[in-house]
Amino acid sequence: MMSSTAKLLKMDEHSRYKTPLSSRYASEEMAYNFSDMKKFSTWRKLWLTLAEAERALGLNISDEQxxxxxxxxxxxxxxxxxxxEKATRHDVMAHxxxxxACCPxxxxxxxxxxxxxxxxxNTDLIMLRDGFNILLSKLARCIHCLEKFAETYRFLPxxxxxxxQPAQLTTVGKRACLxxxxxxxxxxxxxRARNNLKFRGVKGTTGTQASFLQLFEGNExxxxxxxxxxxxxxGFQSAYLICGQTYSRKVDVDCLCVLASLGASAHKICTDIRLLASLKEVEEPFEKSQIGSSAMPYKRNPMRSERCCSLARHLMTLVTDPLHTASVQWMERTLDDSANRRICLAEAFLTADIVLNLLQNISEGLVVYPKVIERHIHQELPFMASENIIMEMVKSGGNRQECHEKIRVLSQLAAAVVKEDGGANxxxxxxxxxxxxxxxxxxxxxxxDPISFVGRAPxxxxxFLEQEVQPALGPYREQLTKESVLNV
Structure with missing residues (x-):
């Protein structure tokens, strides 16, 4: 029989756990942003940058080096x-x-x-900045898709x-504007979070720059x-003037707070779409060969919106990691932040990336069913119109209290038909x-007429689109036409 060790040696990629965030859902660009190649090549670029800067300021470093x-x-x-790393138990010294070894x-x-x-x-800060740039373009595209949807349906009651519970009428476009x-x-x-990022720079072991002061013989x-x-x-305009061994972990809190807030927005939007799909008023895109249920062939489950909600919940929970980490950074630093940050920072950006890919895909293909919406309106509108009817009767010489009682009686009879007999209003x-x-x-x-009940919604x-949305999308205009791509 094959030993456990031999079995492990023969394990292929399908025999080991891989996070679904990178293996199943995330875009190539975000997966690369938190990859080993990006991370460790950036380390080398930073070592090169440090050497070039030290040489420019007079240290004995040659062109050849x-x-x-x-x-x-x-x-x-x-x-x-x-x-x-296995020998030294130190990732930086290993690299x-x-x-x-290749630069003797x-x-x-x-x-x-x-x-x-x-x-x-410094590499983390670079990856956070680059991650925000990826997300901002995608978020702008989501807004743009829903902007067009809102404009198309701004008059549809x-x-x-x-x-x-059914309430006063709005329009499909106005709801999208929410x-x-x-x-x-x-x-x-x-x-704001991206623009607030600064570089850690060269601060030394406890942030005092003592080692560099020694290198430059006391020349501050x-x-x-x-x-x-x-x-x-x-590529940064400024560095943090004060830090310990690390930049303040409050920076991580700030970054993941805004991503968690984004997750809440996406969850709310997709929950609305799931509810509207249940009413058969609005549906997410559904492909010709797509299967809604393995048992019920007729079903058109809102799987994209469900997935978006599922991942958005994960995104919202990740902010607790940097909050706890920031609270226990003893003195100038303690290493219990390291393993946690390897997971939560990458996962937050990967998850946000996937959420936005899904949200854009959904927004690009939303389907509206006006006839179903109209039927639902007609089931409720007569009750909502009662006040308007009373006002019109008073204008024609009627008594307000008498009219109110007449409509109350008729409304109760009509409600009984709807609730008890299952009939139309x-x-x-x-x-x-x-x-x-x-x-x-x-x-x-x-x-x-339903349009008379929507107020100023159109x-x-x-x-809103002219005064707030379009100016905000201005910096992203060249990136708004790129279509979403779902891996699965």
């Missing part, structure tokens, strides 16, 4: 790095040794004066719902210049057949 490092940025021996001339100056967080934290308004808040929050100005130069060369027909209401029979149909949609 710089060229050697440049030539080996992507030449990563992952097997060697894994063996080194210092691996980089030095540069080996003496790799990581000169730096602490592990120079590459670790539909039942409003409060407490999930969704867009939340996403617009998320767009601004993500932009050169130490400050080194920090500024490395920050600029790495016949209140309007009862009013038409009652001679008491003869003064308004000629205008009754006009009083019951105008609100127009104003």
């Amino acid at each position: 710089i060229k050697e490092m440049k030539a080996n940025i992507d030449n990563i021996d992952f097997d060697m790095a894994a063996k080194e 210092v040794h691996t980089f030095a 001339k540069a080996a003496p100056i790799i990581h000169l004066g730096a602490t592990s967080c120079y590459v670790g934290d 539909t039942l409003g719902f409060t407490h999930m 969704w867009v308004a939340d996403l617009l808040t998320d767009l601004k929050n993500l932009e 100005e050169k130490v400050k210049q080194l920090d500024e130069l490395v920050t600029e060369m790495s 016949d209140l309007v027909q009862r009013i038409k057949e009652d001679s008491y209401f003869s003064p308004i029979h000629s205008v009754l149909d006009k009083l019951l 105008q609100q949609v127009k104003e």
